[in-house]
Amino acid sequence: MTIIRIASGVGLVLGLASVQASAQALEGDAERGQQAAGVCVACHQADGMGMDNPNGESWPRLAGLPAAYIAKQLHDIKAGRRESATMMPFANMLDDQQIADVSAYYAEMAPWPALPTAYQPADPEDAAEWLANRGDWAEDAMIPACNQCHGPNGQGVGAVFPPLAGQHAGYLQAQLEAWRDGARHNDPNRLMAGIAERLDEAQITMIADYYATLPATLAVPDAPSSEEDAP
Ligand code: HEC
Numbered sequence: 001m002t003i004i005r006i007a008s009g010v011g012l013v014l015g016l017a018s019v020q021a022s023a024q025a026l027e028g029d030a031e032r033g034q035q036a037a038g039v040c041v042a043c044h045q046a047d048g049m050g051m052d053n054p055n056g057e058s059w060p061r062l063a064g065l066p067a068a069y070i071a072k073q074l075h076d077i078k079a080g081r082r083e084s085a086t087m088m089p090f091a092n093m094l095d096d097q098q099i100a101d102v103s104a105y106y107a108e109m110a111p112w113p114a115l116p117t118a119y120q121p122a123d124p125e126d127a128a129e130w131l132a133n134r135g136d137w138a139e140d141a142m143i144p145a146c147n148q149c150h151g152p153n154g155q156g157v158g159a160v161f162p163p164l165a166g167q168h169a170g171y172l173q174a175q176l177e178a179w180r181d182g183a184r185h186n187d188p189n190r191l192m193a194g195i196a197e198r199l200d201e202a203q204i205t206m207i208a209d210y211y212a213t214l215p216a217t218l219a220v221p222d223a224p225s226s227e228e229d230a231p
C-alpha cells in the first residue's frame with residue numbers, strides 16, 4: 001500500500017511543489033541576501049559549505065542548493081514543520097523577502113567539487129550503492145531507490161528533491177533520524193518519513209557516509225572539438 005503511494009507520489013509531489021513555489025514566488029536578490037546572511041556565516045561558513053561536526057550538530061552545506069528548496073526549508077523551520085532549536089531563531093529573523101534573498105545568495109554559490117573524504121571505487125556488491133540505485137526490497141524493508149527521486153548519483157532533481165551528494169554525513173544522518181523521530185515533518189505526502197522509518201541504524205549511517213563522499217557535481221565530459229571529430 002505504502003509503496004504504491006510512494007511510486008505514484010513523485011508526480012504528486014511535483015504538483016504540490018509547483019503550488020508551493022507559486023505561493024512563495026518572491027524574487028530574490030543575491031546581493032541583499034549577502035547582507036542578510038551575515039549571521040549565518042558562523043555555522044554555514046563564508047563559502048556556504050557548513051561543517052561536519054562529528055561530536056555535535058553538523059551544519060549543512062547550503063552552497064548550490066536550489067533557491068526554492070532553501071526558501072521552503074526556512075519557511076518550514078519558521079512554521080515548526082521542521083523542528084530545530086538551533087535554526088529556529090535564525091529563520092525567525094528573516095521576513096519573506098529576506099528568505100528569498102538569502103536563498104538566491106546561497107543558490108549562486110559553487111559547492112566544493114567534493115568533500116575531503118574520497119569514496120572508494122564502486123564495487124558491484126557495495127551495499128550503499130545498491131540501496132541508492134535499487135532500494136531494499138526485502139520483505140520488511142520495501143525501500144525505494146534513493147536516486148529514483150534524488151537523481152543519478154544523488155545530484156538532486158529540480159527544486160523539490162535536494163542533492164544528497166556532497167552534503168555532510170553527520171547532517172544527512174541527523175535528517176533521516178529527524179524524519180524517523182517526527183522532528184522533521186515537512187515532506188510532501190510523508191515521502192521521506194515513510195522511508196526513514198524503514199531504514200535501520202546501520203543503513204542510515206552507511207547511506208549518509210556514501211552520499212557525503214560522492215562529488216557534489218558530476219564531471220561533464222568535454223565536448224569533442226570538431227577538429228578531433230574530423231575523419
Ligand atoms: C548556530 C548555527 C547556525 C546558524 C547561525 C545558522 N544555521 Fe542554518 N542550520 C544549522 C543547523 C544545525 C541546521 C540543521 C537543522 C536540522 O537539523 O534540521 C541548519 C539548517 C539550515 C537549512 C536547511 C538546509 C537543508 O539542506 O535542508 C537552511 C536553508 C539554513 N540552515 C539556512 C540558514 C540561514 C539562511 C542562516 C542565517 C540567517 C542560518 N541558517 C544560520 C545551524 C545554523
Ligand code: HEC
Pocket residue numbers: 006009010013060072131132143144145146147148149150160161162163164167172173175176186187188191192195207
Ligand atoms: C519518493 C521520493 C523520494 C525517495 C525515494 C527518497 N527521497 Fe529523500 N527526499 C525526498 C524529498 C521530497 C525531500 C525534500 C523534503 C523537503 O521538502 O524538506 C527529500 C529529502 C531528503 C534528505 C534531506 C536533505 C537535506 O538537505 O536536508 C535526505 C537526507 C534524504 N532525502 C535521504 C534519502 C535517502 C537516504 C533515500 C533512500 C533510502 C531517499 N532520500 C529516498 C524524496 C525522496
